Amino acid sequence: MLVPFKEEMPVFEPYLNQWRLQPEGAPIHTPGSDLLPVRFEGRAAMLKVAHDDEERIGARVMAWWAGDGAAEVYRQDEQALLMERATGPGSLMRMALDGQDDEASRIACATIARLHRPRGAPPAGLASLEDWFAALFLAAREVPARFAESAAIARGLLGSQRDVVVLHGDVHHDNVLDFGPRGWLAIDPKRVLGDRGYDYANLICNPELPTVTRPERFHRQVAVVAEASGLGTTRLLQWVAAYAGLSAAWFLEDGDETYADSDFQVLALALDALAGNGARHSG
Template structure:
């Protein structure tokens, strides 16, 4: 049986309580069952992400793959649906799935991520080109972002009234206008939902492949904010923060073939939402300040 990484087990139990403890305890037998069913054997040490374990495996024909088992949560439910829709186009291939166990057998990508590129502009451009390739027509049954737009607007209004150190009113109003005007009118396009630099891996079949999608349906511009929140240190080191932010968004928009204004408006709205979320959930003060700054300069 596999050994569950101690830090992952502890973090899961702290977040999920008794349910997390029971799930962690079940993982070794679940992995053994899946390895047997999919005719694989463990090839390397077990790793993990934030919500799941990653088991490098080798199939009976000698091919390398990855077994991923995630904590059962609605936010993880549509990951295999996204991979199935892409069929390896810009993302790792889905080889097998067990939805009841939140488990997948996936193509193994290479070593390294976009976060390791020295040229941040190139990293942003790569992410933009991936967004363009991943923007396929979404299958039925995936969560539509347009269905959440009215709730987001209501949350903005309530949060602005009750949270400490609120953002300027004009900043919140601009975000609300974007959600009202763009949020309810979105295409039926598959959206990754969390395309930060760490979720894009080097590969051989294609130069770069996406992992860990949320499987949303909506506007591809929705993902722009994650590229501003990746490699924050590069933005902070810039002589002109506003120019650096706008440059990064422009590179992304052009590579993804999305209207620049639409990208900027979505980034501003999501920065406001992130700033409110950070206040509510105890983000570090420096991160709240930076997210506030992004929200204001994009207004």
Template sequence: MADSIHETFPAEWQISSPELFVETHTSRIIMVRLADGTPAVIKALNETGMREELRGVHYLDWHDGNGSIRVLAEKGNLLLLEHAGNRTLLDHLNEHGDDAATAIAVDVLLKLLANNGQSKSFAPDLRPLREQYASLFKKAEIDRNNGDASIFVEAAGIADTLLSNPVDVQPLHGDVHHENILLGDRGWLVIDPQGLLGDPMYDAANMFYNPLERQDLRASDQRVATMALTFSRAFNRDIRTILGYAMSHAALSASWHTEDENFEEAELSLGVARAVQRVMASLG
């Protein structure tokens, strides 16, 4: 695919063998080789990417390779990134099961959590979680005004309480899932962060919502209960907090799909929220 490459790369990067991997709404992903033959990734950001993805770059810079890929260089709209590997956590789940995949996710999240003790300042452009939840609050307000005590209303109330009482505020990935955790030479690392700021249990919550194609797992009360207990023990956090973020995140996703009039996906997201809701109710 060399003829698909129209970017000009900085000479000092000394990259070779560029090959277009994929083009998204924010960037072109190009696989390259460094001077020593090591694989790397160039992300060529478009205008949308320059607006939306630089927060993620600042997230990666803050972690400096501890649990995440490294930003090797940056120039203009071009990012030179560490290659995380070719094996995803979804591959591991498919071969070894959900519990084994969850255990790896816990290890990765613990590495990311540990980086908050280094007294490093946060980038000012990281998106606060309350801003992230804007669509859920909007949908809940519409339902309340219509006299509908919907699951969106309940989830928004839970989210408001959690966001008003955050713990261990730090940069968040914002989209931790099985295809954004990859295995390479340095072990399991996260890629493609959104760059949020808030309670790290929001990142844990996204694991309940994934893998997207496994509704049998996502909407399973038993899986929700098992994962919540695992996370509560691993992160030393109250299980209701973890479930609260899990439920509100699933409802937030449903609100995004509702805005897009993708009602089928919205209902699948609500299936996850309802499973978490049932587990929360079972706690008494």
């Protein structure tokens, strides 16, 4: 059994004692949280201690899903979340790179559909999709040549939202994991409410996927995701164009020009495809 270094324990210690957890791996540190693999009542679990409101509200979303399409939450307070840990051997990223891109996309789409099922009142503190796109609209004012078309499409979509749901907000190949007998489940949601189409766009845009800017991959996965999601090709392409611009704006804010360039390439592919369909803007 791997036990974390003592100096890394203080953030986790109250929960290890309170929830009777046994450390089972090295800590993972992200800008918004600290995570520790643990055992809980004999089960593989992950302890996540949040450091910002986005992570804290995301934890509320995880609990609200109640294990339907997402990892099950075992314990929770205002600061920390204890959830089931993925132990299955599968990986959507590996599938996408090993000739199973279609299947990976369909699995992700099926997971998204489970997350979007009708439920009760949503958790408190969610952002509107309009607020979520603020970085794109700012970028379009500052650098219209690069962002104006994406922003115009986004405005059209936001003004014609259809199926408004609690969104995951960051669906990509490493946020839908293999939980063995429980199947493929989502982790790490954001805190946003809006049109369900938003959640499918990053399957086309994910810059961590090396093949994402290849035209043949783009067109094939647009077809697969449009069918699996029920969005239709034009609506999906519009969400891809809007999301690619937003993602590029975020990456440039972080100084990551490489990933921003990937998003701009996907944006160009989406705009070309929409021009071919005669439908750049949403109504």
